[in-house]
Amino acid sequence: MRQIRPNRRTAALGSAGALVVATLMATAVAAPTASATSSRSGQDREARGAAIAAERAAKAGIDWQDCPADWGLEKPIQCGWVTVPLDYAKPNGKKIKLAVDHIGNTGTPQERQGALVYNPGGPGGSGLRFPRRVTTNAPVWANVAKAYDFVGFDPRGVGHSAPISCIDPQEFVKAPKADPVPDSEADKLAQRKLAREYAEGCAERTGRAMLQQMTTPNTVRDLDVIRAALGEKKLNYLGVSYGTYLGAVYGTMFPGHLRRMVVDSVVNPSRENIWYQANLEQDIAFEGRWKDWEDWVAANDAVFHLGTTRAAVQAKWLDLRATAKKNPIGGLVGPAELIGFFQSAPYYDSSWIPVATVFSKYFAGDTQALVDAAAPDLTDTAGNITSENGNAVYTAVECTDAKWPTSWKKWDKDNTALNKKYPFMTWANAWMNLPCATWPVKQQTPVDVKTHKGLPKVLIVQSTRDAATPYAGAVELHKRFKGSRLITEQNAGSHGVTSLVNTCINPRVDAYLLTGKLDVDDVTCAPHATPKP
Numbered sequence: 265m266r267q268i269r270p271n272r273r274t275a276a277l278g279s280a281g282a283l284v285v286a287t288l289m290a291t292a293v294a295a296p297t298a299s300a301t302s303s304r305s306g307q308d309r310e311a312r313g314a315a316i317a318a319e320r321a322a323k324a325g326i327d328w329q330d331c332p333a334d335w336g337l338e339k340p341i342q343c344g345w346v347t348v349p350l351d352y353a354k355p356n357g358k359k360i361k362l363a364v365d366h367i368g369n370t371g372t373p374q375e376r377q378g379a380l381v382y383n384p385g386g387p388g389g390s391g392l393r394f395p396r397r398v399t400t401n402a403p404v405w406a407n408v409a410k411a412y413d414f415v416g417f418d419p420r421g422v423g424h425s426a427p428i429s430c431i432d433p434q435e436f437v438k439a440p441k442a443d444p445v446p447d448s449e450a451d452k453l454a455q456r457k458l459a460r461e462y463a464e465g466c467a468e469r470t471g472r473a474m475l476q477q478m479t480t481p482n483t484v485r486d487l488d489v490i491r492a493a494l495g496e497k498k499l500n501y502l503g504v505s506y507g508t509y510l511g512a513v514y515g516t517m518f519p520g521h522l523r524r525m526v527v528d529s530v531v532n533p534s535r536e537n538i539w540y541q542a543n544l545e546q547d548i549a550f551e552g553r554w555k556d557w558e559d560w561v562a563a564n565d566a567v568f569h570l571g572t573t574r575a576a577v578q579a580k581w582l583d584l585r586a587t588a589k590k591n592p593i594g595g596l597v598g599p600a601e602l603i604g605f606f607q608s609a610p611y612y613d614s615s616w617i618p619v620a621t622v623f624s625k626y627f628a629g630d631t632q633a634l635v636d637a638a639a640p641d642l643t644d645t646a647g648n649i650t651s652e653n654g655n656a657v658y659t660a661v662e663c664t665d666a667k668w669p670t671s672w673k674k675w676d677k678d679n680t681a682l683n684k685k686y687p688f689m690t691w692a693n694a695w696m697n698l699p700c701a702t703w704p705v706k707q708q709t710p711v712d713v714k715t716h717k718g719l720p721k722v723l724i725v726q727s728t729r730d731a732a733t734p735y736a737g738a739v740e741l742h743k744r745f746k747g748s749r750l751i752t753e754q755n756a757g758s759h760g761v762t763s764l765v766n767t768c769i770n771p772r773v774d775a776y777l778l779t780g781k782l783d784v785d786d787v788t789c790a791p792h793a794t795p796k797p
Contacts, residue, residue: 729757
């Protein structure tokens with residue numbers, strides 16, 4: 265499941281570098297196997313290619329201009345391009361251009377500490393809106409903005425950066441789709457066929473050469489080339505959700521190129537977790553956060569009139585789901601579309617009131633509010649292209665990054681078992697990821713995230729009830745990155761902590777980015793304010 269703000273779509277998860285240090289470590293005493301040797305020589309070539317690309321980018325710089333009008337980025341934000349190799353093993357081969365944008369620091373030249381580069385997650389999320397935190401005067405970021413230029417980018421394959429596609433965008437958003445929870449073996453067969461066709465579509469519409477290079481390590485190498493193009497000796501980085509995995513891999517591959525790094529809502533970087541297990545863990549965490557939201561809806565029954573207990577609210581959900589399955593609401597909203605809309609509540613506290621309001625209106629007789637919120641808008645062709653592109657990148661990166669089970673028996677057994685206790689998201693997430701079982705290009709081995717010489721102290725921020733990136737991921741990265749500090753937001757679960765107002769967390773993030781100072785020990789903070797309807 266993708267780990268960025270979900271689109272109106274059926275599928276769920278969200279949860280997508282330069283390899284100098286990691287590859288140069290492998291001088292083992294025992295004779296390496298042939299496959300290990302060939303893998304290592306490939307990594308050495310990619311590391312050399314990344315160094316060549318960064319050197320070229322440092323010389324070329326970025327030709328900043330006003331952003332294209334249809335990008336929605338107001339002045340004084342400026343846009344530009346950074347050229348990178350498609351395949352870092354062939355730095356003189358095919359190139360692609362990455363879209364980047366920036367806004368200068370708001371303080372004095374003396375206060376400026378360099379650029380702060382941002383990735384929001386996905387894989388498949390665009391970071392280009394990051395400089396708008398300055399133009400929209402986001403108060404949480406005001407202190408940091410005095411010291412840093414805010415820099416965003418579209419990762420390879422995303423948005424304006426050689427965008428990829430797996431299916432016609434209008435077809436992708438078409439509704440109603442089949443209920444993700446299967447009633448029969450025939451339902452499962454139909455979903456398996458769709459997943460296989462989707463994987464084939466990625467190869468046909470994107471091309472195998474591009475698909476093979478859609479990996480986290482390549483995006484990390486791209487990030488290092490962007491650092492060089494910005495004229496920065498060392499990178500300052502803020503990563504949220506999947507952006508934390510980019511940061512973890514960057515810290516492993518380029519430890520000496522990193523100055524400061526904040527990772528917020530952390531993907532578990534363990535090789536065993538990337539990516540099949542990560543998605544199963546999400547299913548469990550989503551159920552927990554869904555229940556948190558239902559408890560809140562019940563506590564606010566005077567506003568929403570959906571029941572005074574979690575069980576009563578869940579009964580209303582199951583009633584709505586059954587109705588939509590029998591007769592899609594407005595002819596468009598079935599169970600798949602309901603999940604696509606309602607999943608934003610366990611993702612983000614900012615969705616609690618809007619989702620509960622639509623839910624409440626439905627049971628008060630207003631079905632149109634639900635159709636407006638959950639059905640696709642076929643007239644929004646630009647938005648549908650963005651949704652399809654985001655899903656294509658998500659799939660391409662997660663499927664290419666790591667080996668996935670190819671046995672349908674394993675998928676069926678694991679998801680059938682999980683669905684019994686955690687039904688909200690399990691099957692929707694399974695079908696979203698199933699293209700990885702029949703993926704048309706070679707699947708890689710994830711980077712072994714660990715501390716190498718030169719890695720600075722990293723700040724990790726995580727809430728305990730996060731659905732998209734469960735808390736254990738932050739604990740795991742904290743173990744792997746020596747000297748890191750973990751700020752835990754207790755009894756909270758909104759995905760992406762650093763942009764929320766929390767007087768225990770915000771000053772600590774500021775202090776780290778502005779001075780490099782961290783607390784002596786890890787810190788546990790009370791939760792941010794719960795939404796009040």
